[in-house]
């Protein structure tokens with residue numbers, strides 16, 4: 001039996017996790033990173049989308065209580081291949097690991113999730129004489145992203161016309177990549193950078209960016225279970241709603257009709273603002289969605305054009 005055939009694995013023999021009457025048959029399998037940087041954010045997303053489950057201690061598959069879905073907790077790096085091969089119907093993982101596992105043609109990125117944002121960067125010791133990727137070409141590079149780093153340096157080697165024996169040597173390590181230079185194993189590394197704290201703590205600095213990445217919701221490009229498409233669409237819409245609710249606030253204010261045109265330019269809304277007549281002549285109330293990270297600036301600008309009683313409301317959830 002293929003170890004990746006989750007359906008067979010968990011619906012055969014004595015169940016590893018399910019009550020006697022329950023199997024995974026007919027359920028949508030949804031892969032979630034089992035640990036690491038994306039794990040907590042994924043749990044928050046599931047809660048926001050009202051996907052309810054109880055995960056038994058140490059079990060990596062569990063049934064969703066309120067949908068025909070089972071969650072499969074897997075290493076983030078394995079999720080693109082599970083989804084790409086159609087063994088799992090839906091998944092959350094990093095855009096970087098989709099490309100690293102060469103699954104971009106087999107999976108469809110349904111939704112960017114706005115977390116897990118970081119860059120895959122080429123880094124060298126701050127004290128090194130290597131200042132550019134051209135300087136590093138032909139030397140030793142250690143990384144957990146051997147496919148992406150390999151392609152990146154292969155293009156540079158080609159451009160510099162480096163021949164076999166002089167080309168960049170890419171070596172794979174599974175973790176603690178930042179230690180490679182200090183240990184004398186590498187002249188440079190390729191690894192993920194978010195705040196830069198890990199890089200700086202290791203005495204490294206970035207000289208180039210290979211890729212920008214964030215977490216994405218993915219489904220198989222060639223689904224094995226087409227009857228699940230409506231459920232996939234429903235879940236994707238719910239998750240999009242949770243993401244939008246985190247990204248937007250509702251801004252409400254009162255304004256004289258004389259200044260309305262200027263105010264609408266500041267708060268055009270996602271489609272258009274809602275405008276309601278006030279009991280006071282020539283005054284209206286405006287309600288509009290505004291990006292959360294711009295709301296202080298928007299409020300300042302509204303006041304400048306004559307808006308009064310400017311209020312901001314957080315969204316619990318929404319459908320966009």
Ligand SMILES: Nc1ncnc2c1ncn2[C@@H]1O[C@H](COP(=O)(O)OP(=O)(O)OP(=O)(O)O)[C@@H](O)[C@H]1O
Pocket residue numbers: 035036037038075076077093094095096097115116117118192193194195213214215
């Ligand atoms: N510092 C970071 N900031 C934001 N996102 C990150 C960061 N590091 C990794 N990621 C994203 O999370 C994905 C999984 O990386 P992570 O290092 O958490 O995986 P892991 O190896 O499964 O977990 P662990 O590091 O706990 O062993 C990466 O492919 C990337 O998309």
Ligand SMILES: O=P(O)(O)OC[C@H]1O[C@H](OP(=O)(O)OP(=O)(O)O)[C@H](O)[C@@H]1O
Pocket residue numbers: 036037175176191192193194195196197198199
């Ligand atoms: O720029 P920063 O904010 O410091 O983040 C970068 C670090 O985050 C990731 O590792 P993580 O901490 O997830 O652990 P890992 O090394 O075990 O994968 C990545 O591999 C870097 O080491």
